[in-house]
Amino acid sequence: MDQTPFPEIPHRHEAFADGLLLDCGIRIAPLAIAYRTYGTLNAARTNAVLVCHALTGDQYVAEPHPLTGKPAWWGTLVGPGKPVDTDRYFVICSNVLGGCMGSTGPRSERTPGGSDAWGIEFPPITVQDMVRAQKKLVDSLQITRLFAVVGGSMGGMQVLAWASMFPDAVFAAVPVATAPYHSAQNIAFHEVGRQAIFADPDFHDGFYASHGVIPARGLAVARMTAHITYLSEAALTRKFGRRLQGGNAKTPVLFGERFAVESYLEHQGSSFVRRFDANSYLCITRAMDFFDLAADHGGSLATAFRGSKTRFLLVSFSSDWLFPTAESRAMARALNQAAANVSFVEIVSDKGHDAFLLDEPDFHRTVAGFLTGAAEAAGLS
Template identity: 70%
Template structure:
């Protein structure tokens, strides 16, 4: 059953695991991916050839040490990397896909599916749930929906609701997809086409929000590229070329309908609204140890929002630590080489493991 009141007749979950589940089944960590992520957190994606999106963080001897922990990462409900989503068979007719008829989903729905996956492994309690951005929203949802099922929660560069500004950026991307003639009202696969231009613009718009002004200036500044003077209207600035690459590479690996579905799920997320406006009320039953991490140059999910979560957890008498990492890399800093962040995460997990008897 979904929050929207509709039911899916069946759900397929694509997932990857790393490390070994111990005899007590007490060393499992669920990693939740961001908007355009996938289950290939620590290995090359066999479809795209892209390296694992968190190989710096997950692996033998890494902050999330797969010599010590059993790591699970699944493609979210609504995704396009194997889990049930708009590209999945609808089941009513051979070859018919859900497309734009796929039901509205929420972050909470995604987490309910993850809970079923955890139960599939016979795990009664996760050692930790960790995620950045939309993955951080999922970590918060886990802590609120199933407080008895996790020992620790690490929401990174996340927020307890999606702001009006963030919704506005998402809407620009969605309208770009809708305006693409190849969108075909969401049934483009039946026509053998894809709304590539619209999806590319959506990705370009979103990518701007993932980086900081400092990072763009440092990397590109006002450098010209392939320019022949002021009359050239093509790829004149290096930053333009960069954004065009981001857009063109994205359309080869992501489905437009999934993008529409998942961005709407993020927009609908509001823990305080789910609990009559009281964020501390949402966390009243939370028993996990929390580590909240923000980045100083993240303007998509700014530090102030993490501080608000920390205060609400304090009011709910929860065990919470909060760290703002100084970085000029913007929202995407959690995916990049940030030694201070990695050291913070490692230290938190080591402390939790010692307290839980896993050390």
């Protein structure tokens, strides 16, 4: 496995000298938020759509990734003529706080101009902290109300946090393939990944940067585990089944032939470590684990959205076992209790959690229709 730390990339970012006061009580300053925009902000500054990315996503929602060269991660949904139409809306996507693509995170300097990065000592953050950082960016763009906030998986958690924390700043909210809390099973899968990282001798208790290495093998195992949870059994069976392919020099001779699904996972793991920082992975998975919107509102999810004027579209996918439909349905019920304006759609798909990123015409039609309706209501047409 490649042990070379991944290269620095140039990025566009907004720096906030006053920093951000985190939920844990620590203020980090300055705060940098790396972001990309697509389309044109209208004169009234009312057509902005904020897209929130998932655990290992980044700001390159509608353009190729500068490190991997891979296509836009949500090119199926966001772009000219797409459901989130950049000919019509001004799309903003920022790298989350705690990330490793330019926003303040474990790889940032601990003190301005210093050479010492936070690393493992980056303060614990919450999904709400991520949203507060985004709010500073949105404010700096002089946008007082976002037309829509859209995101899947952890991006969906951010959408829910946005609607709950800043209801007047969110006209429409589209939380996709997500939940208002992380389940015990999901925490368990995250923990396995973290333990794999901790077990890597190159982790050096989180201070791997000062040793000039990265915990590539542990991070790869974490990614492989997570990747299985992003797919459905049906998708794995359709894509790979029990097909064998040639051996691999890295595998002990004992095992000789390999299954195609194994090579695929190994590729997922080894390519991931070239673009993602292990301490960011630890930091962000932990933020997800601690996300529990109802607990933050006296145990009532409805309370989190009481009096909300935001229009919600909740979307789940039938074969998603990481964020099952039942959790979206419970959210829809809570929003109904809060007398919010809510639509809930379960898309029938056998592609698992990853379906939200893939070619799912029903999903795309649903989002397009919802946004068109909301745009009319917002007087955008």
